[in-house]
Amino acid sequence: MNELRIEEELKEYKKLGRGNWGEGFGLLKGMYNGFITRIRDEAAEMEEEQDEIMPPMKMLLNLLLDLRNARREGRKICMHPFNYGPELLYTMGLVPLMQELFSVGLATTHINEFYLDITNKIGYGDNPTLCNAQRPLIGAYMQKAAPVPDLLFFLSTPCNSLSITYQVFQHITNVPLFNIDIPYWAHEHSSEFYDERIMDYMLSQLKNFIPWLEKQTNRKFEIEKFQETMNLVNQSREYVSDFNELLKTVPCPVPSIAGFGNWLAMTLRGGTSEAVKVTKYIRDQAAERVKEGLGGVEDEKLRIAWPYTHVFFDQELFKWLEEEFQAVTIMDILGFYPVGPHDTSTLEKCYESLALGTLDYSMIGTCRGPVEYFVDFLINWINEYKIDCVIIPMQFACKHAYAMTTLASEIARQETGVPTLVFGCDPYDSREVPSETIRAKISEFLNQIVL
Numbered sequence: 359m360n361e362l363r364i365e366e367e368l369k370e371y372k373k374l375g376r377g378n379w380g381e382g383f384g385l386l387k388g389m390y391n392g393f394i395t396r397i398r399d400e401a402a403e404m405e406e407e408q409d410e411i412m413p414p415m416k417m418l419l420n421l422l423l424d425l426r427n428a429r430r431e432g433r434k435i436c437m438h439p440f441n442y443g444p445e446l447l448y449t450m451g452l453v454p455l456m457q458e459l460f461s462v463g464l465a466t467t468h469i470n471e472f473y474l475d476i477t478n479k480i481g482y483g484d485n486p487t488l489c490n491a492q493r494p495l496i497g498a499y500m501q502k503a504a505p506v507p508d509l510l511f512f513l514s515t516p517c518n519s520l521s522i523t524y525q526v527f528q529h530i531t532n533v534p535l536f537n538i539d540i541p542y543w544a545h546e547h548s549s550e551f552y553d554e555r556i557m558d559y560m561l562s563q564l565k566n567f568i569p570w571l572e573k574q575t576n577r578k579f580e581i582e583k584f585q586e587t588m589n590l591v592n593q594s595r596e597y598v599s600d601f602n603e604l605l606k607t608v609p610c611p612v613p614s615i616a617g618f619g620n621w622l623a624m625t626l627r628g629g630t631s632e633a634v635k636v637t638k639y640i641r642d643q644a645a646e647r648v649k650e651g652l653g654g655v656e657d658e659k660l661r662i663a664w665p666y667t668h669v670f671f672d673q674e675l676f677k678w679l680e681e682e683f684q685a686v687t688i689m690d691i692l693g694f695y696p697v698g699p700h701d702t703s704t705l706e707k708c709y710e711s712l713a714l715g716t717l718d719y720s721m722i723g724t725c726r727g728p729v730e731y732f733v734d735f736l737i738n739w740i741n742e743y744k745i746d747c748v749i750i751p752m753q754f755a756c757k758h759a760y761a762m763t764t765l766a767s768e769i770a771r772q773e774t775g776v777p778t779l780v781f782g783c784d785p786y787d788s789r790e791v792p793s794e795t796i797r798a799k800i801s802e803f804l805n806q807i808v809l
């Protein structure tokens with residue numbers, strides 16, 4: 359009966375997605391149809407019956423449809439990176455497209471590798487110097503397979519690799535661009551790295567962004583709409599904070615990296631009621647299971663911290679860890695969205711919340727300054743979440759993380775006694791270090807050092 363209801367919903371989505379999505383939108387259409395197939399397969403495998411498509415998956419379908427519709431209807435699309443909340447873009451009536459949904463989303467089916475090879479052929483960078491999280495965009499653009507937005511926005515953090523590829527994309531497409539410099543020092547008074555100029559610096563850049571958006575969209579910035587959007591963002595942040603607390607429970611109530619859905623909600627839909635719905639759903643699921651004393655992994659034996667992105671081309675890696683080692687990976691660095699709710703009672707407070715959310719975003723907060731930011735983050739994670747070991751897949755192109763992870767993991771090991779594994783691989787290219795080698799390395803570490 360319930361399966362029938364999901365089937366009805368899926369049929370409706372299938373119908374909505376029919377037709378030509380337009381130049382550069384074919385791969386997004388493929389992704390949309392892939393999600394429909396995945397939802398159907400997962401519903402068939404579920405032990406518990408579902409009476410509707412789960413909110414995170416529905417959000418992905420709605421987002422892709424929105425992008426297609428925006429292009430058809432002439433509404434403007436603004437491309438932005440994976441470490442930025444789109445609340446200001448929603449305030450201005452834009453349709454945000456998180457670029458990595460495209461270039462990293464394709465890695466889950468290895469389609470990105472075809473475009474990586476084209477990027478190589480035209481001579482744009484190579485694995486060791488520029489990150490493959492963005493490089494497929496260039497090859498795909500050359501093939502007329504990449505979505506070309508109306509506007510482009512990015513930040514100077516988390517890496518020079520991302521900034522360079524976005525600049526190259528802007529250069530070859532001529533799309534109007536705005537970017538923001540993310541400062542190095544801390545905004546918290548309690549930090550030894552505190553600098554009183556940080557907040558003003560961020561606020562002035564964000565406030566400069568608004569007239570640029572007004573000019574590009576030919577639309578006035580509406581204060582009420584902005585406040586409403588910031589209230590929605592902060593409602594979602596409240597749910598995410600609750601969820602992050604619930605994950606401290608032993609056993610961890612949800613399967614590996616369930617928090618990734620929170621990051622998706624904040625990065626794709628932050629500032630909308632849909633993100634509120636998704637984050638509430640994820641929080642409620644965890645809370646219900648804590649109440650019932652249920653673990654995401656049966657007979658949980660190991661709790662893993664994964665303070666880096668996961669291996670996107672191997673979607674079964676965490677499942678394998680759960681089945682082989684009864685190990686739950688509590689979160690990855692993106693899914694560990696660390697921004698708490700702020701006071702948004704006045705307009706100025708809303709601007710502050712926007713600035714703080716940008717400074718502390720997943721990966722930005724830990725990667726934008728001295729290595730101590732990352733070290734403290736890792737040690738707190740280990741202690742608060744009762745972590746048994748740390749695993750970090752690392753690629754050379756991620757130079758800042760490459761430089762700090764070995765140091766941070768060594769300090770964390772000395773201070774907490776928790777073993778750490780840092781190993782080389784490209785999370786976006788299965789041909790660099792294949793899954794079998796990755797699993798062999800992790801097995802060896804868990805069997806010989808952790809267990």
Ligand code: SF4
Pocket residue numbers: 489490491492516517518519520667755756757759
């Ligand atoms: S993995 Fe590292 S180099 Fe690649 S986009 Fe993320 S931060 Fe940048």
